[in-house]
Every structure is written in C-alpha cells, then in structure tokens.
Amino acid sequence: NAGVTQTPKFQVLKTGQSMTLQCAQDMNHEYMSWYRQDPGMGLRLIHYSVGAGITDQGEVPNGYNVSRSTTEDFPLRLLSAAPSQTSVYFCASTPAGVGYEQYFGPGTRLTVT
Amino acid sequence: AQRVTQPEKLLSVFKGAPVELKCNYSYSGSPELFWYVQYSRQRLQLLLRHISRESIKGFTADLNKGETSFHLKKPFAQEEDSAMYYCALRGGGSNYKLTFGKGTLLTVNP
Numbered sequence: 001n002a003g004v005t006q007t008p009k010f011q012v013l014k015t016g017q018s019m020t021l022q023c024a025q026d027m028n029h030e031y032m033s034w035y036r037q038d039p040g041m042g043l044r045l046i047h048y049s050v051g052a053g054i055t056d057q058g059e060v061p062n063g064y065n066v067s068r069s070t071t072e073d074f075p076l077r078l079l080s081a082a083p084s085q086t087s088v089y090f091c092a093s094t095p096a097g098v099g100y101e102q103y104f105g106p107g108t109r110l111t112v113t
Numbered sequence: 114a115q116r117v118t119q120p121e122k123l124l125s126v127f128k129g130a131p132v133e134l135k136c137n138y139s140y141s142g143s144p145e146l147f148w149y150v151q152y153s154r155q156r157l158q159l160l161l162r163h164i165s166r167e168s169i170k171g172f173t174a175d176l177n178k179g180e181t182s183f184h185l186k187k188p189f190a191q192e193e194d195s196a197m198y199y200c201a202l203r204g205g206g207s208n209y210k211l212t213f214g215k216g217t218l219l220t221v222n223p
Contacts, residue, residue, distance in 0.1 A: 042215035
C-alpha cells in the first residue's frame with residue numbers, strides 16, 4: 001500500500017491563480033480531511049469528508065473547495081490564491097470505527113507570492 | 114466546543130533528562146486523546162492514544178479527567194526524540210474530527 005499520497009510536494013503560485021492539491025489513499029478509508037499547518041498555529045482543519053459524495057467545512061474553509069467523487073481521492077481546490085494561503089497542507093485519512101487513527105500524507109508546501 | 118491547549122511552544126532538555134510535554138483540553142463529554150509526532154521533514158504519525166494505555170518509544174501519557182490533562186512523559190529523553198509533538202482530541206461516538214493543539218517543539222540536546 002502506498003498509504004496517503006499528495007501531489008505536488010512544492011508549489012509556487014501568484015496571487016489570484018487557482019490550483020488543485022491532489023490527495024489519494026489506497027486503504028479504503030471512509031474519512032478524509034485536509035489541514036493546513038502554520039508556525040505557531042498547529043494544524044487547522046480546512047474541509048473533511050465522511051464518505052464519497054459527502055463533504056463538510058472545518059475550522060478554516062474560506063478560499064478552498066473540495067469534492068469527494070470516489071473513496072480514494074479528495075482534492076483541495078484553491079479558487080483564487082492569496083498570500084495568506086501560504087502554508088503546508090496535509091491530507092489525512094481514517095478507517096471507519098477502528099481506533100480513529102488519522103494517517104497523514106507527506107504534505108504540500110505552497111507559497112503564494 | 115472542544116479545545117486543546119499546549120502551553121509550551123518550545124521545550125529544550127538534555128539527553129537523559131526527564132521530559133514532560135503538557136496538554137490540557139476542554140470538552141463537555143468523554144473525549145479520546147492522542148499524541149501525534151512529526152520528525153524533521155517527515156509526515157505526522159500517531160505516537161499513542163489514551164485508550165490503549167500503551168508505552169511507545171518510552172513515552173507514556175495518562176488521561177486525567179479531573180485536571181482535563183493528557184501530559185506526555187518520558188523518563189530519559191534521547192536525541193532522536195527531537196520533534197514537533199501535537200496533542201489532539203476526538204469527541205465521542207462516531208465523530209471522526211480531530212482538534213489539534215498548536216504543538217510543542219522538543220529539542221533534546223547532547
């Protein structure tokens with residue numbers, strides 16, 4: 001199993017550009033989530049999904065969209081990038097009802113200039 | 114609302130010294146508490162969870178409901194313990210969402 005994979009590893013965007021961060025997992029986990037990690041702020045939940053076709057907002061959803069058309073994939077879209085979205089983004093997945101451990105991807109480091 | 118507080122952003126100890134990373138939480142029900150660790154340039158990974166009452170890499174953590182705390186302890190720190198540590202809380206039932214603290218960066222000096 002590859003576990004949770006994220007692409008790209010690094011990205012530089014200009015203000016106003018849009019892009020999609022990819023996240024995939026091959027463990028058939030129901031729950032997936034996106035976090036951003038900022039110095040001194042810890043991990044903050046952006047969006048999450050409890051299954052294919054079901055998504056909901058987390059703590060800091062503004063400026064981001066998600067969709068969950070399959071169990072495996074959970075892409076995060078930045079609609080119009082802003083410097084405040086410069087961060088490291090982590091995707092995570094969790095199996096249903098088994099300890100609730102979250103398995104994290106390697107992260108995407110995004111810089112918006 | 115649920116909240117996790119890690120009062121120390123930075124913690125520095127010498128190799129062989131005891132280490133305690135503090136975590137306090139606020140939650141009205143029966144929470145499930147976790148410690149996650151992130152070594153340099155690696156992904157976050159689960160270190161331990163309170164329901165397992167296990168010791169991983171010499172670390173232990175006890176849930177104290179009276180003090181609403183879940184401090185992480187190790188009697189003799191090693192240089193390889195240097196990492197960012199996050200305390201996290203999951204609400205009860207089938208709630209998958211985790212609330213993370215802001216993290217404590219532990220540095221173990223030789």
